[in-house]
């Protein structure tokens with residue numbers, strides 16, 4: 243679409259994700275463009291606006307979100323702030339008549355997620371959670387393989403999302419802002435992707451958590467979580483996440499007649515897919531050729547098209563709610579040492 247017909251986005255929160263990934267990704271969008279900024283740091287917002295050709299009068303503070311209503315160029319707000327701020331900002335943007343794309347985790351509890359869905363319904367605006375992995379082409383290919391039945395049924399999903407978190411003072415390590423530790427921040431990718439892959443909701447979860455007692459990073463939030471999800475079809479997903487284990491973001495599906503191994507499944511780029519199948523008596527391993535695309539651009543374009551064509555997003559608010567319900571069950575299981583039926 244020509245720039246004037248694209249869906250105008252207001253970026254809410256100018257942190258690392260917005261500055262390093264989202265704003266640059268608009269260059270690869272065909273249906274979305276940035277037209278406004280919401281920030282608590284006006285000097286930064288002025289520089290960013292100048293860099294991306296955003297009008298100085300389209301810079302707002304968080305308290306001004308209701309004023310987005312008066313800006314006809316803005317059709318969508320993309321909330322990219324610490325997790326516990328999402329609810330208030332999503333609800334304010336919805337009340338201002340704007341469609342809302344919200345970063346993961348959607349909120350800090352299932353109760354908040356429910357309230358956000360209800361607020362967007364009342365305001366008759368669309369709500370999407372930014373589960374970018376569901377827009378990434380290699381992950382889409384694994385989903386295609388699962389649905390096609392080419393390799394038989396999926397028996398096991400093995401996946402992890404680990405990274406070393408250094409700075410104890412950042413909001414991710416504060417319970418009040420983050421809602422939790424590794425689980426809602428990065429473990430959520432294992433959970434959401436296992437649900438997207440199977441296309442099912444877990445019926446049972448079982449989890450263990452280990453948090454080093456004297457590490458200042460983990461005064462408030464958990465470190466390492468291992469959790470198992472059992473799906474109705476019989477697929478079992480073994481998932482692990484950690485803030486103190488070396489970087490790895492891998493996913494492997496064991497089918498009846500092969501496997502799919504996706505390295506860097508949750509990374510911003512660099513996915514490597516290998517698929518093993520039987521060829522007579524032999525096992526062959528193929529590397530399907532899939533064009534790497536900017537998944538942030540695909541995700542923002544998806545939301546823009548949903549607005550233009552009045553369609554429901556692939557990852558609506560309900561997706562975020564289901565993940566919050568599962569994460570609450572994971573915490574409960576770890577606390578009691580018992581499996582939790584969903």
Ligand code: NDP
Nearest residue numbers: 255256257258259260281282283322323324325345346347
């Ligand atoms: P950052 O800490 O880099 O940035 C957060 C920004 O939020 C700040 O720069 C600030 O922007 C604004 N902000 C408003 N209030 C506060 C506050 N009390 N404390 C700190 N910042 C505040 O975080 P990220 O960009 O890494 O993460 C933002 C959101 O995006 C989170 O929900 C996170 O889970 C999600 N995320 C998603 C990723 C994905 O791949 N989908 C990857 C990384 C993060 P300003 O100065 O403009 O007010």
